[in-house]
Amino acid sequence: MNISITFKNMESSEHVKSHVNDKFGRLDKMFDSPAEMELVLSTEKLRNIAEIRMNGDKISIHAKEESEKNMYAAIDALSDKVKIQVKKHKDKQSRHLAGDKHSIKAEMAQMAEEEDS
Secondary structure (H helix, E strand, O other), X not given: OEXXXXXXXXXOOXXXXXXXXXXXXXXXXXXXXXXEEEEEEEEEXXXXXXXXXXXXXXXXXXXXXXXXXXXXXXXXXXXXXXXXXXXXXXXXXXXXXXXXXXXXXXXXXXXXXXXXX
């Protein structure tokens, strides 16, 4: 996974970078192909904001989280939010490819045969 981190209105920190890599590096297992992630970490007065744009594996996610506690809380909340979105997308994809269309076609063919009889 390609992760690029941008800091706005705050000092860059190796601890924050390693925390981001720990949280979002795990998402790489959920994708079949490589994904690109752009993460923007910023502070505005008392708010810590984490924003992400992620593209890959036929999915595009844009999410934003704010926290008044610290940047780590914003990153944690954002990673949870993104994981839910990725799981939801994967579930939709698997349901679509599970053969539901085939079962509908089979039902239509069976109904047509019953009408002909």
